[in-house]
Amino acid sequence: MKIFLDTANVDEIREAVSWGVLYGITTNPSLVSKEGRDFKSLLLEICSLVKGPISAEVVGTTKEEMLREAHILAAIHEQIVVKIPLIVEGLKAVKVLSSEGIRTNVTLCFSPTQALLAAKAGASYISPFVGRLDDISHEGMETIRVIKTIYSQYGFTTEILAASLRHPLHVVEAAKIGADIGTMPFKVLEQLIKHPLTDLGLERFLKDWRVFKKEGIAQQTVTSATLPHSHV
Ligand code: G3P
Numbered sequence: 001m002k003i004f005l006d007t008a009n010v011d012e013i014r015e016a017v018s019w020g021v022l023y024g025i026t027t028n029p030s031l032v033s034k035e036g037r038d039f040k041s042l043l044l045e046i047c048s049l050v051k052g053p054i055s056a057e058v059v060g061t062t063k064e065e066m067l068r069e070a071h072i073l074a075a076i077h078e079q080i081v082v083k084i085p086l087i088v089e090g091l092k093a094v095k096v097l098s099s100e101g102i103r104t105n106v107t108l109c110f111s112p113t114q115a116l117l118a119a120k121a122g123a124s125y126i127s128p129f130v131g132r133l134d135d136i137s138h139e140g141m142e143t144i145r146v147i148k149t150i151y152s153q154y155g156f157t158t159e160i161l162a163a164s165l166r167h168p169l170h171v172v173e174a175a176k177i178g179a180d181i182g183t184m185p186f187k188v189l190e191q192l193i194k195h196p197l198t199d200l201g202l203e204r205f206l207k208d209w210r211v212f213k214k215e216g217i218a219q220q221t222v223t224s225a226t227l228p229h230s231h232v
Contacts, residue, residue, distance in 0.1 A: 001175040001182050002023035002181045003183075003184070003189070004052075005022060005026075005186060006026045006183040006184055006185055007031060008035045009186070010045055010046065012186035013046060013050060015186070016186060016189055023050075023052045023181070024050060024053040025053075025054045026163065027046075027055060027057065027083075028107070029059055040076055047076075053105075053125075054080055055080075055107075056073045056080050057084075057107065058073070058083065058093075061085075062089050063096070066089065066090065067097070069082075070084070070097055070104075074097075081103040081125065082104050083105045083106075083107045084104050085106075085108045086109050086110075086118060090106065091118065094118065094122055094123050095121045098123070104122075105126075105127055105161065106118040106125065106126050109127055109128045110143065112146040112147050112150055115128060115143075115151075116147075118158065123158045124159065125159045125160075125161045125181070126159070126160055127183075128160070129163050130163065130164050130166075131164035131170065134166075140164070141174070160180050161179070161183060162174035162181065162183070163183050165183065165184040166185075168188065170188075171188065
C-alpha cells in the first residue's frame with residue numbers, strides 16, 4: 001500500500017519526504033484554505049517536494065465548471081490529479097477527462113455503488129472516506145473491503161485510495177484488505193512509527209553501552225586492529 005499524506009502543509013510534507021516513505025499527496029478545499037496561500041503556487045511547491053501524484057480538488061458543481069477547473073489544474077503540473085466529487089455531474093466530468101488522458105481522483109465516496117460507477121466512468125483513483133462513515137456508526141472499512149472485491153472481480157484499474165484514515169488501526173486494516181493507497185494526516189503517519197518498546201529498548205541499549213564504555217572495554221573492542229577483516 002502506497003502512503004500518501006492528506007495535507008497541504010509544506011512543512012509536514014517536507015518532513016515526511018525526509019523519512020523516505022511518502023509516495024503522494026491528497027488535498028481538499030478545507031486543507032488548502034487552512035494554509036491561506038495562493039492555490040497555484042502552493043501546488044507547485046508541493047509538486048517540487050513530492051515526485052508522485054498530487055490531488056487538487058475542483059469546487060464547481062456542474063460538469064462544465066468542473067471541466068474548466070480541471071483543465072486549469074492539470075495544466076499546472078503533470079503530477080496533478082484532479083479531484084472530482086462523486087455526484088452525477090462529477091461522473092460526467094470524469095468520463096470526459098478520462099478520454100482526454102487527465103487523471104482523476106473521485107472523492108467523497110461513501111458506498112460501493114458509487115465506487116462502481118466511478119470506475120465505469122474511468123476514474124484513476126476512488127477515495128472512500130473511512131473515518132466519516134465510522135462517524136455515523138457505519139463501518140467504513142467494510143466499504144473498502146466490498147469495493148476491493150468488486151474491482152478485483154471485474155479487473156477495474158481504478159486504484160482504491162483509502163481516505164479519512166484517522167488512526168493507525170485504520171491504516172493496518174486498509175493494508176490488510178489490499179487498498180492501493182492509504183492517505184492520512186501527518187499525525188497519523190507519526191503514530192505509525194511510534195512504539196514504547198522501541199524507545200525503552202533503545203534507551204536500555206544505550207545505557208548499557210555507556211556503562212561498557214566507562215569500563216574502558218568498548219574502546220578496545222572497536223579499534224580497527226580487532227575488526228575481523230582488519231588483517232586481510
Ligand atoms: O481528504 C479527504 C479525507 O481524507 C478527509 O478526512 O478526517 O476530514 O474525514 P477527514
